[in-house]
Amino acid sequence: MPRMAPCYRPLPSGPLMINGSDTQLHEARILIVSENNAQQDALVRALKYDGYHRITSAFTLSEAKTLYSDSFDLILLDMHFTGGSAFDVIPGMLEKASTDYLPLIIMTDTKDPMVADLILASGAKDVLGYPLQRVELLLRIRNVIQTHQLQINLQLRTKDLEEQLRNKNDALKVTQFHLIQCLGKAAEYRDTETGAHVLRIGLTTACLANIMDLGTGFEKLIKQASPMHDLGKISIPDSILLKPGKLDSDEWKIMKQHAVAGGKILSGCKSPLFDLASEIAECHHEKWDGSGYPYGLKAGKIPLSARITAICDVFDALLSVRPYKNSWTEAEACQYIAEQSGIHFDPMLVDAFLSNVPKIIASCEDIATH
Numbered sequence: 611m612p613r614m615a616p617c618y619r620p621l622p623s624g625p626l627m628i629n630g631s632d633t634q635l636h637e638a639r640i641l642i643v644s645e646n647n648a649q650q651d652a653l654v655r656a657l658k659y660d661g662y663h664r665i666t667s668a669f670t671l672s673e674a675k676t677l678y679s680d681s682f683d684l685i686l687l688d689m690h691f692t693g694g695s696a697f698d699v700i701p702g703m704l705e706k707a708s709t710d711y712l713p714l715i716i717m718t719d720t721k722d723p724m725v726a727d728l729i730l731a732s733g734a735k736d737v738l739g740y741p742l743q744r745v746e747l748l749l750r751i752r753n754v755i756q757t758h759q760l761q762i763n764l765q766l767r768t769k770d771l772e773e774q775l776r777n778k779n780d781a782l783k784v785t786q787f788h789l790i791q792c793l794g795k796a797a798e799y800r801d802t803e804t805g806a807h808v809l810r811i812g813l814t815t816a817c818l819a820n821i822m823d824l825g826t827g828f829e830k831l832i833k834q835a836s837p838m839h840d841l842g843k844i845s846i847p848d849s850i851l852l853k854p855g856k857l858d859s860d861e862w863k864i865m866k867q868h869a870v871a872g873g874k875i876l877s878g879c880k881s882p883l884f885d886l887a888s889e890i891a892e893c894h895h896e897k898w899d900g901s902g903y904p905y906g907l908k909a910g911k912i913p914l915s916a917r918i919t920a921i922c923d924v925f926d927a928l929l930s931v932r933p934y935k936n937s938w939t940e941a942e943a944c945q946y947i948a949e950q951s952g953i954h955f956d957p958m959l960v961d962a963f964l965s966n967v968p969k970i971i972a973s974c975e976d977i978a979t980h
Contacts (some may be wrong), residue, residue: 613779620755622857629732632822633961634635634759635659635752635756635759636660636663637664638664638683638684638755638759639664639666639681639682639683639684640657640662640664640665640666640683640684640685640686640751641665641666641667641668641674641678641682641683641684641685641686641801642657642665642666642667642668642686643667643668643669643671643673643674643688643699644669644686644687644688644691645688645691645716646670646688647668649688650667652846653686653742654667656744656747657751660748660871664714666682666871668954670691671691671694671698672869674687674699674700678699678702678703679704679706679949680706680707680708680709682713683713683755683758683759684713684714684715684751684754684758684953685712685713685714685715686715686717686751687699687714687715687716687717687734688718689716689717689725689729690718695980696716696729696732696734697732700712700714700732700733700734701733703733704733707767707956708762708765709758709761709762710761710782711735711761712733712756712760713732713735713754713755713757713758714733714734714735714736714754715734715736715737715738715750715751715754716729716734716736716737716738716945717738717739717742718737718738718739718740719739719740720739721739734736734755734840735754735757736750736753738750738906746842756894764895779959780977782881782921789879798937807926807927807930808837808838808840809837809840809855809920809921809974810831810926810974811836811837811839811919811923811926812833812834812836812837813833813973813974814922814925814970814973814974815833815836815915815918815919815922816830816832816833816836816973817914817966817969817970817973818918818921818959818962818963818966819832819833819918821890821962821966821969821970822918822962824914825867828935830887831882831886832890832915832918832919833890834887834888835884835886835890835915836881836887836918836919836922837889838876838890838891839872839889839890839891839894839919840872840874840888841867841875841876841887841891841924842867842868842871842872842873842874842875842891844867844870844871844875845868845871845875845885846864846865846867846868846871847864847865850864850936851865854870856958857877861962866895866903866904867904869892869894869895870892870904870911872888872891872892873888873889873891873892873893875888876888876891876893884917887915889913889915890915890916890919892904892914892916893905893907893912893913893916894916894919894920894923895971896908896912896916896917896920896921896955897920897953897954897955897979898912898917898953898954898955898957899952899953899954900954901930901953902954909956912956917955917956917959918959920954920955921947921955921956921963922963922970924947924950924954924955925943925947925970927962928942928943928946929943939969940967944964944967946964947960947964948960948964
């Protein structure tokens with residue numbers, strides 16, 4: 611075993627007191643690991659004399675591995691042991707540490723500065739050389755303990771702030787959702803479609819997203835965003851929007867502007883929910899073969915959210931009564947969806963939709979009828 615100089619003896623001048631009350635400091639839990647009994651006793655006496663009383667002793671590296679937990683505010687660890695060294699236990703201590711700061715001081719009689727550098731690089735926060743000097747020892751202990759306690763307090767404060775931020779974000783999401791609903795109602799008042807229609811679009815798009823296994827995050831967003839698909843209609847004159855007969859070419863040009871208008875309205879608020887709602891409003895009239903509007907996007911260039919909304923919107927519209935048409939039967943609507951595969955709709959979505967029509971319809975069973 612390496613030579614170990616005897617530790618200092620407590621001086622009769624009393625505990626080392628710095629910056630007033632040391633109550634919190636002296637409540638620190640300290641683990642001393644040394645196979646030298648005399649060294650252990652001297653350190654324990656010195657620490658108790660200075661006011662520390664929550665002290666645990668270990669005499670082997672295996673004991674150190676067993677006893678150490680992140681509840682300790684300081685570890686005083688000898689560098690050398692019979693058949694091993696501090697380097698054998700430091701990695702395990704680092705893994706158990708609750709913060710990036712491991713409150714570890716290594717005690718050694720080695721004077722080589724390269725060894726000290728290796729010790730610090732391994733994760734220790736300080737190195738003390740034998741023979742230990744009372745004032746230096748207590749000041750270094752105080753420094754490491756206080757830094758560790760500050761790290762713990764910082765971690766707790768950070769968690770508290772993160773929780774507050776999460777709560778504020780949740781409140782913001784609720785506010786955004788209610789705003790989306792209000793905007794949807796504004797669009798409903800100007801159109802012949804009922805409020806039940808936009809609610810069904812939210813539910814059926816979410817159901818189809820679930821069938822396609824697109825993730826719960828996307829499923830929740832599209833459920834909230836898709837009811838805004840026709841928000842841009844609030845910019846269309848009543849004479850065109852509410853016209854019972856067929857629109858002429860000039861009126862149709864104006865009507866088609868609602869897609870871009872809706873996208874622009876919803877793009878004014880930057881958030882994942884509004885971004886998706888804007889994308890849907892602007893592109894849900896695009897068609898798989900490129901014959902849709904406003905941009906003539908084709909196939910995969912059409913956002914997936916818009917492709918999902920398009921098929922759900924058309925299916926629900928076919929089943930609904932409008933001033934200009936009677937409702938279709940479920941079989942007729944399904945046949946039309948099938949015929950439009952690869953023309954209006956994404957073939958993959960058509961297959962998924964038609965294979966799950968009962969489930970999609972059931973997702974709206976609690977909503978008022980057409």
